Amino acid sequence: MATAAHSAAKTTRDFLPLKGTDHVEFYVGNARQAAHFYRTAFGMSLVAYAGPETGKRDRASYVLKQGKVRFVFTTSLRPGSNIAEHVAKHGDGVRVIALEVEDARHAWIETTARGARSVSSPSESADESGRVITASIAAYGDTIHTFVERGHYNGPFLPGFRSEPEDKLARPTGLKHVDHMVGNVGWHAMDEWVEFYANVMGFQLYQHFDDKDISTEYSALMSKVMSNGNGYVKFPINEPAEGRRKSQIEEYLEFYQGPGVQHIALATDDILFTVAQMQAQGVDFLTVPHSYYTELAGRVGPIDEPIEELERLGILVDRDDEGYMLQIFTRPVEDRPTLFYEIIQRKGSRSFGKGNFKALFEAIEREQALRGNL
Ligand code: FE2
Numbered sequence: 001m002a003t004a005a006h007s008a009a010k011t012t013r014d015f016l017p018l019k020g021t022d023h024v025e026f027y028v029g030n031a032r033q034a035a036h037f038y039r040t041a042f043g044m045s046l047v048a049y050a051g052p053e054t055g056k057r058d059r060a061s062y063v064l065k066q067g068k069v070r071f072v073f074t075t076s077l078r079p080g081s082n083i084a085e086h087v088a089k090h091g092d093g094v095r096v097i098a099l100e101v102e103d104a105r106h107a108w109i110e111t112t113a114r115g116a117r118s119v120s121s122p123s124e125s126a127d128e129s130g131r132v133i134t135a136s137i138a139a140y141g142d143t144i145h146t147f148v149e150r151g152h153y154n155g156p157f158l159p160g161f162r163s164e165p166e167d168k169l170a171r172p173t174g175l176k177h178v179d180h181m182v183g184n185v186g187w188h189a190m191d192e193w194v195e196f197y198a199n200v201m202g203f204q205l206y207q208h209f210d211d212k213d214i215s216t217e218y219s220a221l222m223s224k225v226m227s228n229g230n231g232y233v234k235f236p237i238n239e240p241a242e243g244r245r246k247s248q249i250e251e252y253l254e255f256y257q258g259p260g261v262q263h264i265a266l267a268t269d270d271i272l273f274t275v276a277q278m279q280a281q282g283v284d285f286l287t288v289p290h291s292y293y294t295e296l297a298g299r300v301g302p303i304d305e306p307i308e309e310l311e312r313l314g315i316l317v318d319r320d321d322e323g324y325m326l327q328i329f330t331r332p333v334e335d336r337p338t339l340f341y342e343i344i345q346r347k348g349s350r351s352f353g354k355g356n357f358k359a360l361f362e363a364i365e366r367e368q369a370l371r372g373n374l
Contacts (some may be wrong), residue, residue: 003291005207006254007128008251009156010218014202014228014229014230015110015202015230015351016101016110016111016201016202016232017101017102017229017231018099018100018101018226018228018230018358019099019100019101019102019232020068020099020100020177020178020232021068021097021098021099021100021177021178021181021232021233021234022070022071022098022099022100022148022150023071023072023096023098023148024071024072024094024096024097024098024148024163024178024264024311025071025072025073025074025094025095025096025098025146026060026071026072026073026074026092026093026094026095026329027074027075027076027086027090027093028073028074028075028082028087028092028095029075029085029087029091029092030075030192030295031060031061031062031073031074031075032060032062032075033223034062034075034092035064035073036169037333038064038071039064039167039169039170039171040169040170040171040281040282041278041281041282041283041354042048042066042173042278042281042283043063043066043171043172043173043174043175043277043278043281044064044066044069044071044110044170044175045064045065045066045166045167045170045172046062046063046064046164046167046169046170047063047064047065047107047156047157047163047164047167048062048155048156048157048161048162048163048164049061049062049063049161049162049173049202050161050162050165051162051358052077053162054160054161054260055093055160056160056293057073057077058076058077058081058083059075059076059077059080059081059083060074060075060077061073061074061075061161062074062085063156063157063161065175066170066172066173067174067175068177068178068179069159069175069176069177069178070133072096072157072294074095074230075087075213077278078105080148080187083095084188086142086250089142089257089258090142090155090256090257090258090260091152091255091256091335091336091338092257092332092334092336092337092339093140093260093261093265093334093338093339094143094181094260094261094339095142095143095144096136096143096144096145096146097139097144097145097146097181097261098134098141098145098146098147098148099146099147099148099233099235100147100148100150100342101148101149101151102149102151103149104122104133104134104135104148104149105122105133105135105145106148107135107147108121108122108135108137109134111137111201112137114199114200115199115200116137116196116200117137117138118135118136118137118138119136119137119138119144120134120135120136120146121135121189122134122135123135125158125159125160126159126160127160128154128155129153129154129155129156129159130152130153130154130155130288131152131153131159132148132149132150132152132153132158132159133148133149134146134147134148134149134158135147137200139183139196139260140183140185140189140193140196140237140259140260141185141256141258141260142258142260143183143232143259143260143288144159145201146165146223148372150358156193169272171277171281172277173268173274173278173281174268174273174274174275174277174323175266175267175268175269175274175343176266176267176268176269177266177267178234178264178266178267179234179265179266179267179342179344179346180234180235180265180352181226181234181235181261181263182223182236182237182238182261182262182263183235183236183237183238183259183261183262183266184238184249184252184253184256184259184260184261184262185237185238185239185259186239186240186253186258186259187239187240188239189239189259190222190224190237190238190239191224192328193237194224194226194237197226197235197237198226198241201228202228202229203226203227203228203229203233203235204226204227205224205225205226205227206226206227206231206234207224207225207351207352208222208223208224208225209222209224209352209354209357210222210242211224211241211242211243213354213357214241214281214357214359214361215241215243215358216243216358216361216362216365216373218243218244218245218247218374219240219241219243219245219246219247219248219361219365220240220241220243220247221238221239221240221241221247221248222237222239222241223236223237223238223250224237225237225240225352228283230267236352238262239351241251245275245365245374246368246373246374248361248364248365249262250337251337251368251371251373252337252338253346254373255336255337255338256336256338260338260339261339262338262339262340263329263339263340263341263342264339264341264342264344265327265343265344266341266342266343266344267278267343267346268343268344268345269345270345271304271305271315271326271327271343271344271345272310272313272315274343274345275313275314275315275328275343276313278343279313283341284330284331285313285314285328285330285331286314286328286329286330286331286363286364286367287314287363288314288316288359288360288362289359290311292311292316292340292359293307293310296317298308298318299319299355300319300324300355303317303324304347305317305326310326313328314328314360315327315328316353316356316360317356318349318351318355318356319349319355320349320350320351320353321352322348322349322350323346323347323348324347324348324349325344325345325346325347325348325349325351326344327342327343327344327345327353327356328342328343329341329342329343329360329363329364330342330343331367332374337368337371337373348353350352
């Protein structure tokens with residue numbers, strides 16, 4: 001059963017107030033080329049850069065932005081570094097989910113006191129644009145959370161990054177902000193990470209889905225959505241469940257070589273425009289059968305968007321008692337079947353598209369079968 005828990009009363013002070021997702025940093029094999037893809041296909045703008053030209057001898061990092069979505073693509077310039085090892089093991093993937101806070105020292109002290117493993121203790125950096133304090137703790141797999149305190153900084157990203165001129169290559173697609181970021185964890189590990197987000201970071205259970213909600217003929221998974229106090233940051237956590245064949249979560253864990261970020265959901269105010277633009281710019285999306293759309297009006301009732309348009313673009317719709325939401329999923333954006341994206345537009349609904357799980361997972365399994373991994 002899906003359980004909505006978002007009315008849960010808050011009884012304690014939020015010891016980890018978050019202002020939102022500050023940025024997501026990816027470790028990749030070739031940051032220059034990855035950045036090109038996200039500029040031309042996703043429509044992000046290059047806003048800052050750090051590398052040998054700015055005094056960083058071991059790496060190059062490209063900072064891309066669209067709306068409030070900020071991605072950093074970092075590559076190692078030499079073998080043997082933790083960046084190079086991360087890429088060798090996982091392929092291109094998310095290393096850092098950075099969260100903006102008022103007080104990074106406080107965030108680090110509160111979370112480490114509750115059992116978080118410190119990855120880096122609070123440190124201050126500064127340049128002519130001001131100063132920033134960052135601190136990091138470990139999350140699932142090799143993923144980390146970095147707390148970023150940037151209230152006294154007005155540079156393009158962080159000290160040490162140079163600002164880039166207006167990006168002529170970027171082709172904007174209307175992406176606004178990160179809606180949620182999903183982690184895949186191993187067998188029976190979901191509750192351990194749910195407890196981590198509850199106990200260490202003060203998050204609350206927002207919704208949960210069991211294997212009856214999320215199963216097809218072949219496979220199943222379970223998911224719990226954790227949300228911070230103000231609801232700006234939501235982390236669903238998935239684990240595999242027993243099925244007749246290998247689940248999409250197991251495929252991910254095999255190719256990512258462990259737990260990690262499965263998908264990033266990016267919000268738009270105009271999903272018809274965003275998806276049409278991204279498709280025209282070369283982003284591959286999953287498709288669902290025609291029958292999904294013949295049943296759609298009966299399932300979700302009246303909606304603003306023409307159903308033929310939705311079908312042409314492959315956009316899915318779900319409704320709950322608060323409204324409806326539109327969503328679509330890309331294919332994995334690397335050769336390993338690991339990280340993919342969701343594009344989402346919320347029209348009242350705060351849910352995650354439970355009514356689409358079956359159609360969606362069958363679409364994912366058709367792709368898994370093509371890869372010989374089902
Ligand atoms: Fe999602």
